[in-house]
Amino acid sequence: MSRLVSINEIEPGMVLKKPIKNNFGQVLLSEEVCLTAQHILILKTWNIPSVFIESEENEQIVEFLEEDLILAKTKLKERFIWEPRNENENDLFKLGMIDYLRKHKI
Amino acid sequence: MKDYTDLINSINDFPTLPTIYNSLLVTLQNPRSTIQDIANVISNDQVVVLKILKVTNSSLYGFNKKIDTITDAIFLLGQNEIKNIVLALSVMKIFSQIKSISNFNVTDLWKHSIAVGVIAKSLGELSGTMNTENLFVSGIIHDFGKLFFLKVAREEYLEIINNAIENKISLSSSEKLHFGINHDIIGGLLAKKWQLPNNIIESINFHNSKKLSFTNNKQIACIQLANIIANMLNLGNPGYEIIDQPSFDIWSILNLPPGSLVNMHSSILEQYYQSVQILSLSK
Numbered sequence: 001m002s003r004l005v006s007i008n009e010i011e012p013g014m015v016l017k018k019p020i021k022n023n024f025g026q027v028l029l030s031e032e033v034c035l036t037a038q039h040i041l042i043l044k045t046w047n048i049p050s051v052f053i054e055s056e057e058n059e060q061i062v063e064f065l066e067e068d069l070i071l072a073k074t075k076l077k078e079r080f081i082w083e084p085r086n087e088n089e090n091d092l093f094k095l096g097m098i099d100y101l102r103k104h105k106i
Numbered sequence: 107m108k109d110y111t112d113l114i115n116s117i118n119d120f121p122t123l124p125t126i127y128n129s130l131l132v133t134l135q136n137p138r139s140t141i142q143d144i145a146n147v148i149s150n151d152q153v154v155v156l157k158i159l160k161v162t163n164s165s166l167y168g169f170n171k172k173i174d175t176i177t178d179a180i181f182l183l184g185q186n187e188i189k190n191i192v193l194a195l196s197v198m199k200i201f202s203q204i205k206s207i208s209n210f211n212v213t214d215l216w217k218h219s220i221a222v223g224v225i226a227k228s229l230g231e232l233s234g235t236m237n238t239e240n241l242f243v244s245g246i247i248h249d250f251g252k253l254f255f256l257k258v259a260r261e262e263y264l265e266i267i268n269n270a271i272e273n274k275i276s277l278s279s280s281e282k283l284h285f286g287i288n289h290d291i292i293g294g295l296l297a298k299k300w301q302l303p304n305n306i307i308e309s310i311n312f313h314n315s316k317k318l319s320f321t322n323n324k325q326i327a328c329i330q331l332a333n334i335i336a337n338m339l340n341l342g343n344p345g346y347e348i349i350d351q352p353s354f355d356i357w358s359i360l361n362l363p364p365g366s367l368v369n370m371h372s373s374i375l376e377q378y379y380q381s382v383q384i385l386s387l388s389k
Contacts, residue, residue, distance in 0.1 A: 004363050006231045008168035009373050037170065049231040049238065079338070081274060082351040089352070091367040096338045098371055
């Protein structure tokens with residue numbers, strides 16, 4: 001599974017899941033490379049905004065209990081007066097649920 | 107009751123930006139200016155120097171060495187970004203001059219604005235927007251029209267906010283019903299008065315627009331979505347509670363990979379709390 005990570009959040013030891021290319025399509029770093037601090041510095045110099053890294057994380061929402069999810073959903077629905085139309089809007093709703101659950105330390 | 111014309115006429119009475127911003131603009135426009143000249147202008151205000159260094163060393167930029175001097179900060183961030191940080195700090199001074207009303211706290215609006223700036227910048231990076239420099243400052247300024255209403259129509263604004271909350275509508279819609287004009291347009295006019303760059307004016311003007319067909323629509327899309335997320339995560343308070351549905355165009359413009367919004371949660375909070383601490387209005 002891969003995850004898109006902002007350049008400000010990448011850390012040495014993370015493994016690239018997709019090659020990094022510059023504006024001309026030239027490969028700067030190929031996939032499966034384990035990033036070092038030097039790599040990260042170079043990526044910043046090249047103004048690369050984000051990279052795909054290898055991730056074992058599944059959707060973070062599975063760590064919560066069903067009843068807590070229902071509670072978070074009900075709370076959030078009071079402010080959402082519309083239904084999600086696509087995957088991105090489902091993600092947006094999920095982000096709201098995770099925020100509610102974490103802030104209420106569930 | 108204040109009407110549309112009264113409000114438009116009051117725009118000229120609204121505070122201008124502090125002199126440091128204008129002096130910096132003059133220096134930046136001079137092709138002979140050196141980094142040292144720019145540093146000299148900024149160094150006239152030691153509070154600004156201190157805040158620039160704090161912002162530069164925060165997780166917002168993620169440099170892996172400590173930046174101690176203003177010349178290093180200018181060199182690493184670039185002139186445009188330094189100009190934007192000075193603009194954000196200048197705007198902050200105006201925020202601290204406006205008084206809250208019982209149902210709307212200026213500090214909470216400031217926090218909401220910082221959140222929109224931080225989130226817009228992250229969205230810009232995630233969506234591969236090459237120029238993310240103006241996103242943070244656009245977020246900081248996007249709701250400036252609300253400050254204007256707080257200054258020139260305090261009593262009426264209290265009612266407008268109550269109306270938005272009671273009827274579950276956005277503040278922008280409630281303002282439009284009452285004044286015939288909303289904070290988006292007023293904010294755009296203020297930005298024009300301050301001679302800010304066109305792309306920042308557009309981001310303010312259209313941050314609630316349902317149609318996105320502008321030249322810098324990627325920037326506007328980032329601000330719109332960031333505004334919705336900041337409200338949803340209760341980071342500060344924009345003055346209303348309902349969560350707007352994003353305009354449909356946002357998704358095709360930003361082309362965010364599935365799951366990326368959920369993965370942003372921790373980094374948004376980290377950058378938000380750090381920025382709120384650095385840019386606290388009370389200091």
